[in-house]
Amino acid sequence: MALIIEELNRAQHVQARYRMDGQRFTLGRGYSNDIILEDVHADPQHAEIVRGDDGCYYLRDLETVNGTQLLGNRRDKAIKGGDICERMILSGDEVQFGMTHFRLTDSETAMAPAVPLHSMENLFERLSHPALGIGLLLAVIGSFLLISYFSSAQDFQWNIALNLIAGTAVGLLGYAAAWAFIGRVVRHETQFFTHLTIAALAALVYLGWERISNLLDFNFSMGSAIPLLNLAVLMVVLPTMLWCACYLATNMAPRWRWAVALLVPIGFLGLELADQVGNIRDFNESPQISTTLKHDNWLWRKPVAMEQFIEESPQLFDIPIDKDEGHKSSEEAEVAAPPEDGDSAIDRAYRQIAGAAS
Numbered sequence: 001m002a003l004i005i006e007e008l009n010r011a012q013h014v015q016a017r018y019r020m021d022g023q024r025f026t027l028g029r030g031y032s033n034d035i036i037l038e039d040v041h042a043d044p045q046h047a048e049i050v051r052g053d054d055g056c057y058y059l060r061d062l063e064t065v066n067g068t069q070l071l072g073n074r075r076d077k078a079i080k081g082g083d084i085c086e087r088m089i090l091s092g093d094e095v096q097f098g099m100t101h102f103r104l105t106d107s108e109t110a111m112a113p114a115v116p117l118h119s120m121e122n123l124f125e126r127l128s129h130p131a132l133g134i135g136l137l138l139a140v141i142g143s144f145l146l147i148s149y150f151s152s153a154q155d156f157q158w159n160i161a162l163n164l165i166a167g168t169a170v171g172l173l174g175y176a177a178a179w180a181f182i183g184r185v186v187r188h189e190t191q192f193f194t195h196l197t198i199a200a201l202a203a204l205v206y207l208g209w210e211r212i213s214n215l216l217d218f219n220f221s222m223g224s225a226i227p228l229l230n231l232a233v234l235m236v237v238l239p240t241m242l243w244c245a246c247y248l249a250t251n252m253a254p255r256w257r258w259a260v261a262l263l264v265p266i267g268f269l270g271l272e273l274a275d276q277v278g279n280i281r282d283f284n285e286s287p288q289i290s291t292t293l294k295h296d297n298w299l300w301r302k303p304v305a306m307e308q309f310i311e312e313s314p315q316l317f318d319i320p321i322d323k324d325e326g327h328k329s330s331e332e333a334e335v336a337a338p339p340e341d342g343d344s345a346i347d348r349a350y351r352q353i354a355g356a357a358s
Helices: 121-127 130-150 158-186 192-220 225-249 254-278 306-317 330-336 345-357
Strands: 003-008 014-020 024-028 047-051 057-061 068-073 082-084 086-088 093-097 100-106
Touching: 057 082, 121 130, 121 192, 121 225, 130 158, 130 192, 158 192, 158 225, 192 225, 225 254
Parallel strands: none
Antiparallel strands: 003 014, 003 100, 024 047, 047 057, 057 086, 068 082, 068 093, 093 100
16 A cells, blocks of 8 residues: 655645655655655755554654644545644645645545546547637638628728727637636646637637628518527527636536536626617617628519609508598699609609608
């Protein structure tokens, strides 16, 4: 039977493991120790572990400045912490030398079974290449630039475009860096390019959906339904991004990972959804005019000729109005007057529409 000595960080994750098979094992900052501590609060010869005649291991403090502390026992919560001069080691003891934490475990302690690899592991491995992440980042920036340049009838303003590009790049890089930092602290893995690739893919998916939504609105005039559909797409894209980030950067259990991935983005988007639903029936005095250019190939429905539309317009605006017999307004007299020479069918139709509206 051997003693396993595990060095822990502040998040209680193992940084290094040592195996003690002999009769004596020393710890301290001195180079002569079996474990050399990189801790200015530890003494050059801080502590020793010796095997007794009874086969048990004993921990002794070597009269140090900051002492040796028992923090507790992972397997027996009834064991309380305190200063140690000499103690028989129990499997699961957690001790502190200076500011360095160790866990002492019997080598015959049963281990938990292996966790099966998630089916997404192979995909994440493919997404971790730097070239893919940088390429997708450039693809997102290029897509924003092309859409803003070719889809608007307004004069192209480079300063606005550059601000858009800079904001997009900073946002994606900042998102990846934040999760990489969390992963470095929690799991000792940054996975920066994997986070960047996932964020860029999500941005491209949403850009593609925006083009589809513009096409639907162009053909069917969906109006206020488009913002609701945009929120529905975000409620799929954002939880997927957050689930991947939590999987790569944290040690959350699957249930907690799903809870965070679903509740956090849907909670924020739910407020926006409630606002959109509340404003559906609001009347807007100003017509919604789009300056986005659309090619005629985007039109799925057969267009109606202008003359035919004008001829059918009176039916849309023909509202019966009760008036006294024999009394006609000047507008009615103008509409009822015979057509003047040279009037076109379009001019007569305009006068009919004006008369119907009055």
